[in-house]
Amino acid sequence: MNKKIKNPLLVLAVGLIVVFASTIGATRAAVIYQDRAKQVNFETSKVSVDLFESSDETNRESVSESGILEFPAIGDTVKIGEKYNEFVDVSNESKLYKEYVRVKVRKYWVKDVDGTLQKDTSLDPSLIELDIDGSKWFKNTDESTPEEDVYYLTSVLPSAKDNTDGKVLNEVRFINGITINDKVTRVVNTEDALNDDGVAISGTIQNKYTYDSASFYVELEVDAVQSHNAEAAIYGAWGVRTECTAVDDGDITKIEGKATGR
Amino acid sequence: MNYKKAILVASALVFIGIAGVKPAMAYFTDSVMAVGYKTVRIEDPKLTPPEDEVDIEKMIKTVAITNTGDFDVYVRVKAICPTGISATMTSDTKGWKLEDDGYYYYDSLLKNKDAEQGKTTSNLSFKINTPENYTQDFNVIIIQEATKVHYHDDGTPYADWTEKIESQQEVSSTDLTDDEAASATESEQQLEQEDNDNE
Numbered sequence: 001m002n003k004k005i006k007n008p009l010l011v012l013a014v015g016l017i018v019v020f021a022s023t024i025g026a027t028r029a030a031v032i033y034q035d036r037a038k039q040v041n042f043e044t045s046k047v048s049v050d051l052f053e054s055s056d057e058t059n060r061e062s063v064s065e066s067g068i069l070e071f072p073a074i075g076d077t078v079k080i081g082e083k084y085n086e087f088v089d090v091s092n093e094s095k096l097y098k099e100y101v102r103v104k105v106r107k108y109w110v111k112d113v114d115g116t117l118q119k120d121t122s123l124d125p126s127l128i129e130l131d132i133d134g135s136k137w138f139k140n141t142d143e144s145t146p147e148e149d150v151y152y153l154t155s156v157l158p159s160a161k162d163n164t165d166g167k168v169l170n171e172v173r174f175i176n177g178i179t180i181n182d183k184v185t186r187v188v189n190t191e192d193a194l195n196d197d198g199v200a201i202s203g204t205i206q207n208k209y210t211y212d213s214a215s216f217y218v219e220l221e222v223d224a225v226q227s228h229n230a231e232a233a234i235y236g237a238w239g240v241r242t243e244c245t246a247v248d249d250g251d252i253t254k255i256e257g258k259a260t261g262r
Numbered sequence: 263m264n265y266k267k268a269i270l271v272a273s274a275l276v277f278i279g280i281a282g283v284k285p286a287m288a289y290f291t292d293s294v295m296a297v298g299y300k301t302v303r304i305e306d307p308k309l310t311p312p313e314d315e316v317d318i319e320k321m322i323k324t325v326a327i328t329n330t331g332d333f334d335v336y337v338r339v340k341a342i343c344p345t346g347i348s349a350t351m352t353s354d355t356k357g358w359k360l361e362d363d364g365y366y367y368y369d370s371l372l373k374n375k376d377a378e379q380g381k382t383t384s385n386l387s388f389k390i391n392t393p394e395n396y397t398q399d400f401n402v403i404i405i406q407e408a409t410k411v412h413y414h415d416d417g418t419p420y421a422d423w424t425e426k427i428e429s430q431q432e433v434s435s436t437d438l439t440d441d442e443a444a445s446a447t448e449s450e451q452q453l454e455q456e457d458n459d460n461e
Contacts (some may be wrong), residue, residue, distance in 0.1 A: 001347065008264070008265040008268040008269075011268070012272055013267045014272065015272060016275075019275075019279070026353055035383060046290060046292070047291060049292045049293070049294055050294055051294055051296055053296075063294075063296040064294045066296075067295050067296050068296060068297065068298060069297060069298025070298060071298050071300055074300050076333075077303070077374075078300050078301070078302050078303070078408070079334070079411075079413060080302070080304065080412065080413070081413040081414075081415070082417055083413070083415050083417055097290065099290075099292075110299065120400075121363060129351070129398060133284040137290075145438035175345060176424045179415070180302060182413070184304065184410045186424065186425070187305055202285065206306075207306055209304040209305060211302055211304055212302070212303060212304040212305060213301065213303065214301070214302055215299045215300060215301040215302070215304070216300060216302065217297060217298070217299040218297065218298055218299070219295070219296070219297040219389050220295065220296050220297070221294070221295045222293065222294050222295075223291065223292075223293045224291060224292045224293070225288050225289055225290065225291045226291070227291040233289040233290075234287075236289050237289050237291045255403035
């Protein structure tokens with residue numbers, strides 16, 4: 001073994017072969033004899049969450065696959081100031097685990113500028129009003145921006161196995177309606193009216209509505225984390241310090257030192 | 263390639279391999295995203311009075327208003343007469359109500375132009391009253407105003423007349439032929455907010 005290896009490339013090549021070979025899954029050589037009675041089937045449960053959108057009980061649909069909110073209650077024409085029955089529910093899809101959830105909401109306006117859709121930050125996102133139940137969802141204002149809010153469900157969300165007596169416990173309503181504030185109809189620029197040749201018509205003005213042809217966007221991002229070892233799990237997953245009423249499955253009483261009302 | 267170079271290459275491969283290993287997840291998590299949008303259309307309401315009806319014998323003028331805009335609107339009408347002349351709503355008029363401000367308000371909102379029904383008011387008939395043996399020419403100006411429908415939180419509609427737009431037509435005692443009256447109704451919508459404020 002003291003013989004000096006003269007070609008280091010040979011060593012490198014052998015090393016690479018060993019590395020690549022180790023990545024190939026080994027075939028099972030052993031023959032397994034097993035009685036059916038001894039066979040155990042299992043699957044690993046996991047934390048899973050989903051969003052469901054609806055305007056009534058007949059059109060409730062998951063949006064996780066498409067990633068698109070359809071706003072079924074609104075239809076083609078947005079009636080300014082009317083509160084639409086636009087419902088969004090958060091559902092614990094885990095078969096076993098309870099979980100904590102939070103939802104990031106982003107609202108903004110987009111306009112078509114010369115054929116290109118561009119976010120228009122001069123338009124007010126707060127005029128896109130979402131009805132969110134503050135008794136269940138805590139808005140952490142430390143994380144809020146004019147465009148984004150973060151809501152925490154202050155209680156643990158049970159799994160489907162916790163549903164009893166026909167009560168659906170693994171779902172919680174997040175959005176209970178959507179309204180475009182009628183202030184959008186009052187933001188007006190008055191300009192000289194133009195004739196067909198583009199020349200100003202003397203003494204005639206016209207209103208240009210700032211929000212006309214603007215599109216309001218609503219983005220929802222729901223995050224779920226396990227409820228075991230709650231405070232550490234929430235901090236590890238979301239980076240948010242919380243205080244909970246129990247090590248596992250408790251209510252969240254404080255978020256970043258602020259009382260949640262629980 | 264000497265031995266040192268080979269070591270260097272092998273080290274680089276080890277680093278790349280380590281970088282490719284995903285960090286272990288300490289906690290069970292999941293995440294779902296969704297986005298939706300709708301486009302808002304806002305413009306001034308548009309009104310078109312339909313063909314005018316004037317019964318010169320009985321001195322009755324009838325108007326009705328059609329919403330030709332993209333939004334549901336509320337409408338109101340006012341008749342302005344010279345001194346000594348008056349215009350009063352006839353008893354057979356339905357759906358209109360005279361308020362203290364002198365306007366006749368239509369009791370329902372008018373649907374937008376895309377609606378199949380409900381975008382035209384019922385007839386509002388004015389009896390134009392003149393003193394006995396009145397022989398002078400006079401004009402009666404009919405002003406029709408509209409404002410977009412707003413909605414309360416509970417979904418009930420309401421009118422905000424500070425946002426009104428107006429059009430008007432003039433009824434002359436001298437040339438009230440059907441054709442001319444009809445053409446008068448087709449006058450373009452005008453934004454006369456300043457004039458309205460002065461009234």
